[in-house]
Amino acid sequence: MSKYNLNNSYKAVVIGGSAGSFQGMVKILSQLPKGFPLPIIMCLHRLKHVRNGFVEALSIKSVVQVMEPHDKESIKKGAVYLAPANYHMSVELGNHFALSTEEMVNNSRPAIDITLGTSAFVYKDKLVGILLSGANRDGALGMKQIHDRGGLTIVQDPAECMIDTMPRAALAVTKIDHVLKVDQIVEFLKELDKQYR
Amino acid sequence: MLDIDIADLKRISELIFQKYNYDFRNYAMSSFKRRVLRIMELKKLTAEALLKKLTDTPTFVNEFLDELTVNVTEMFRDPSFWRIMREEIIPAIMLNHKQFKIWHAGCSSGEEVLSMCIMLKEMGILHDVTIIATDLDVNILEKAKNITYPIKNMELNEKNYIRFQGTSSFKNYYKEENGNAVFDKNLLMNVSFRRHDLVLGDIFNKFDLILCRNVMIYFNQSLQNEVLKKFHESLFKYGYLAIGSKESLIWCDYANRFIVVNNEEKIYKKIKD
Ligand SMILES: C[S@@+](CC[C@H](N)C(=O)[O-])C[C@H]1O[C@@H](n2cnc3c(N)ncnc32)[C@H](O)[C@@H]1O
Numbered sequence: 001m002s003k004y005n006l007n008n009s010y011k012a013v014v015i016g017g018s019a020g021s022f023q024g025m026v027k028i029l030s031q032l033p034k035g036f037p038l039p040i041i042m043c044l045h046r047l048k049h050v051r052n053g054f055v056e057a058l059s060i061k062s063v064v065q066v067m068e069p070h071d072k073e074s075i076k077k078g079a080v081y082l083a084p085a086n087y088h089m090s091v092e093l094g095n096h097f098a099l100s101t102e103e104m105v106n107n108s109r110p111a112i113d114i115t116l117g118t119s120a121f122v123y124k125d126k127l128v129g130i131l132l133s134g135a136n137r138d139g140a141l142g143m144k145q146i147h148d149r150g151g152l153t154i155v156q157d158p159a160e161c162m163i164d165t166m167p168r169a170a171l172a173v174t175k176i177d178h179v180l181k182v183d184q185i186v187e188f189l190k191e192l193d194k195q196y197r
Numbered sequence: 198m199l200d201i202d203i204a205d206l207k208r209i210s211e212l213i214f215q216k217y218n219y220d221f222r223n224y225a226m227s228s229f230k231r232r233v234l235r236i237m238e239l240k241k242l243t244a245e246a247l248l249k250k251l252t253d254t255p256t257f258v259n260e261f262l263d264e265l266t267v268n269v270t271e272m273f274r275d276p277s278f279w280r281i282m283r284e285e286i287i288p289a290i291m292l293n294h295k296q297f298k299i300w301h302a303g304c305s306s307g308e309e310v311l312s313m314c315i316m317l318k319e320m321g322i323l324h325d326v327t328i329i330a331t332d333l334d335v336n337i338l339e340k341a342k343n344i345t346y347p348i349k350n351m352e353l354n355e356k357n358y359i360r361f362q363g364t365s366s367f368k369n370y371y372k373e374e375n376g377n378a379v380f381d382k383n384l385l386m387n388v389s390f391r392r393h394d395l396v397l398g399d400i401f402n403k404f405d406l407i408l409c410r411n412v413m414i415y416f417n418q419s420l421q422n423e424v425l426k427k428f429h430e431s432l433f434k435y436g437y438l439a440i441g442s443k444e445s446l447i448w449c450d451y452a453n454r455f456i457v458v459n460n461e462e463k464i465y466k467k468i469k470d
Contacts, residue, residue: 049353051275051277051442069443070444071413071441071443072414072417072445084443087443092227093226098414099414099443100225100267100415101269101270101414101441102232102267103267103269114231118227141198
């Protein structure tokens with residue numbers, strides 16, 4: 001039995017992060033087991049008007065090339081996606097992305113709440129949600145939606161976060177299943193990977 | 198937290214279609230849902246109450262549409278797109294026609310049209326171009342005609358203009374009045390604005406260049422497919438179509454009637470009738 005009590009029913013992992021999450025995200029992507037079976041859907045706060053560079057920076061050490069999906073692009077197993085600059089990224093029924101230029105949410109576009117909330121709606125209890133370091137409250141509501149629909153919730157340990165506002169906001173509004181350091185998140189993903197072998 | 202299920206969303210789009218002849222039935226569900234929730238929150242209505250209000254109060258529908266459509270836009274959005282327009286696409290069109298026609302489909306509050314006019318003016322060809330700008334939302338078209346925007350938006354617009362490497366000073370194009378930037382109406386001399394629905398509307402003219410950026414992202418794939426056919430028909434052979442930087446047409450039936458001219462900026466050229 002794995003210590004996280006996992007099974008192989010999960011369909012996706014969704015990750016939100018903001019200030020102070022970049023290093024952790026790079027570490028997670030660089031230690032991802034080869035052939036990781038689920039799509040990883042990331043929404044990270046980023047400069048609104050810089051279209052290029054971020055995906056490349058995340059990809060350098062990543063096991064899998066990170067992609068910014070096009071509108072209506074289908075979501076593939078084992079692929080790693082990043083919400084593009086200046087667009088909100090939603091998961092749609094039918095297993096594809098939808099982008100939008102709606103108003104900012106929590107002062108952000110892309111907003112983590114939108115990516116997390118729509119993922120929760122589509123994947124229900126088959127979703128793992130992870131929220132990393134960050135300086136605002138974006139993502140807290142999204143984590144609540146994941147929990148309310150039966151998904152698994154993880155936040156980065158506030159003690160380890162460069163800025164702990166974001167994980168703390170999530171801890172305040174919903175039940176978080178695991179509070180983990182980045183190294184433990186990596187270990188968790190390895191455990192998850194094993195369920196599919 | 199406010200919520201609405203898919204069945205109720207479908208009832209709303211069905212009602213709007215049957216009663217008011219606006220067709221949102223094939224809009225992307227995730228954003229349609231957020232828009233409806235936003236209206237419910239703004240107007241303090243449950244899904245039932247919203248349906249009732251839409252049924253009983255025909256005057257409410259304009260307000261509803263205004264909130265439902267996403268009008269967020271900016272001037273010179275994606276400066277690199279505008280540089281390609283100025284340096285490659287417009288010159289290519291002018292090789293064959295001295296005078297030409299542009300359609301801004303889904304022009305929202307007009308920032309994109311205004312950017313086009315400023316660019317054409319700086320190229321010295323504003324007189325030679327006929328522009329038609331359309332949107333579904335009549336309220337937003339009124340704003341577009343006024344080209345008057347909150348001064349706080351100008352910081353971003355000016356930044357974009359500088360990255361576009363415009364040849365003038367951005368501030369020369371507007372006057373500040375009561376907290377607004379009022380742009381020079383002469384810039385719009387060859388622009389006509391009209392209401393047009395991309396979903397239910399007919400083909401109304403032929404163009405050398407169509408811009409429809411960040412509009413079809415609100416449609417599902419089958420509707421994108423249908424609308425692309427309309428754009429195809431509305432373009433002269435070898436005319437250009439520009440869509441948003443994160444949109445794609447590759448899965449549409451008519452994709453093979455276009456070639457990609459610039460993949461980063463999503464500019465296509467019609468090569469087959
Ligand atoms: C996000 S704005 C795009 C503005 C601009 N093109 C840009 O990229 O910044 C989308 C616009 O599409 C319009 N729209 C939505 N559905 C439409 C339809 N069926 N026909 C025409 N316009 C539509 C909306 O009213 C809105 O003003």
